[in-house]
Amino acid sequence: MSPAPTVLVIGGVGFIGRHVVTYLVENNLASEIRVVDKVLPHTAFLNERQNEAFRKVEKDGSSFDFVFNLAAETKYSMSERFYEERIFLLSTLNAKEAAKRGVKCFVEVSTAEIYQSDKKPSKEDAKIIPWTTIAKYKYRAEEELKKIPGLNLVILRPSIVYGMGATAGLTPRLVCGRVYQHLNEEMRCLWSKDLKINTVHVLDVARAIWHVAVWYRDNEKAGKGPFVYNLSDPGNTDQAKINGLITQIFGVKTGYHGSSIDKLAQHNLDGATDEVNDKHATPWADLTRESGIKATPLSTYVDKELLYNNALSVDGTKIVEETGFTYEVPEVTVEKLQEIIDDFKLNGLWPKDMI
Template sequence: MVKVLILGGVGFIGRNLCSYLIENNLVDHITVADKVLPATAYLNSKHKAAFDSPKLTFKQANLTNAAAVEKIFTCDDGSEYDYVFNLAAETKYGQSEGVYNEKVFGLSVTCANEAAKRNIKVFVELSTAQIYDGDKKPSKEDGKTKPWTLIAKYKLKAEEELKKIKGLNLVILRPAVVYGPGDVLGITPRLIIGAVYRQLNEEMSFLWTKDLKLNTVHVSDVVKAIWWVAATKEEKGGRVNPVTTPEIYNLADKEDTNQETINVFIREIFGIKTGFQGTLISNFARLNMESVTEDINDKHLQPWSELCKNSGVTNTPLTPYLDKELLKDNALSVDGSKIENELGFSYDVPNVTLEKVREVIDDFVELGIWPKGTTVN
């Protein structure tokens, strides 16, 4: 009887993981712990079905609180969980370092210590590929680290602390930009901006160049990998003879996605022209990022609000807002082959396609949180 605990299981990746585990009959029971209630999380019909399954139990919890974590780790039947998947973290950009220290670093360490204390078979920590030095060369797992967002800074800090915990059977996953149904922060803001420029009847021009890397991985491959590494790790030892050397794997598809890759789909979906600002304006932006970011967001927020209002969308988590951390010229270039070579994993979505990108929008339209009539067809 396989029982798993998913920390942060209501979020984008968590809800997809729940569906994957239940649809493929991989577990006997799932406990989801999250501060966000499923009823308020804009779950689509597929994800709702997973949360309505008798195999799944939801428990609301503040995972930064050690007492709450200890309670969550206690199974209702008194047994221990086989696997714990930590997908919980502050994901919003632009927060203070104190927030990330508590809700990224502190949360991970608290949950990992509890897992070690209980001798959990495998603890999977979801990190980010933003911890790597942002250059054009694809980063491997042993590549140079130079976090270029505050979230990544505290994810890396958490990684280093988790590696020190004795008895923790640890696997760390570092995904590139994750997209797919439920994606709010990956490529979706760019898609929203595409809808805005269709409304404005203007060309959409991004900073930097078309070659700036923006490597991607579909959420279906991320959740498949989360399960894959846990099951493989247990085969190597598990609770009886744990392999205590942490294992780290990147997750990135074969597309080698860059800014132009996404722009091609934006042109097809919204019927607009796209381009890039060029060296002069981009270099000016680099020196004046605060004001440039403010101007960019001011231009996009009002038209998006009007689109939603005119379409009867009164409440939506979607926004074209871009934080200045994401507007910098940091290349997200990731080598995701190690997990294939070492564990026999394969990517089911090896390339970004128009169908997969449109699927993101269609899912939001069906939920009533994306305005209708924003696309060409």
């Protein structure tokens, strides 16, 4: 039997990266793991399970079979130059080095936000109209990576990734649910109940990253790619589903503002964004202060780019059909969202429950 592969995880302290590292360590999948990240693990709000995994990560290493690129700027509404450096150049420089070193598989984690907003699920060959600036530079990076000679490339495009430790994606909705529980008010959303916000659990993303690398190597796909796969569970999540789960968790009523407010928001999204964020910020600050929380990565803040009426509808079946991958978390459930909250509670990052 050949030795287990050596792995470099770039951006390995981030939300997805920490789950990848933990998955590799706990399942003894790699003979050596090295993590590169601008953030130090002890400042990244890792939970104890993740901290234990990082204690077993190698400090050295320069030769790797697999490289997983999860490094990218995740803040919205930054300057174009910022994304040029922290997404496009970062990805291309890492990929060129991987090609030069003969890495057996380079997995680039992109985003499904590159697709045209549409109720119809986007397949990998769907029309490309990125609807966030991050997605614009992710797609530019994808296209540049495809041109690099000798790069053994697999690109993954996940929909909204959620799970323990997530501070973006679905988590701000959970934070707002806690705020409305505190306020004893109905939680109302912009746009319609059937707005698609398709999802994929972070553990399935971690499994998929490893799965495609091994599949690429074992099926002798070198030089035959690049291969591009969406990652999206079959649950076809929309706003109505998430709101229903929030009602179950927090006992708050949920609803929608209606067409007149939606139209106003479309014409003045800056004002709508400010109003939404102002509504939630003070109650959340009160909740954390009353619970004695001095620092938390959680926030009610929602960026304007994410408040547009854009559907994220993604077909994640190609990776199943072509590589044999299976989704172990087929849909969002109360239990999976509660895991997120409980993990933050355990680490002293979530306000105390109402009495």
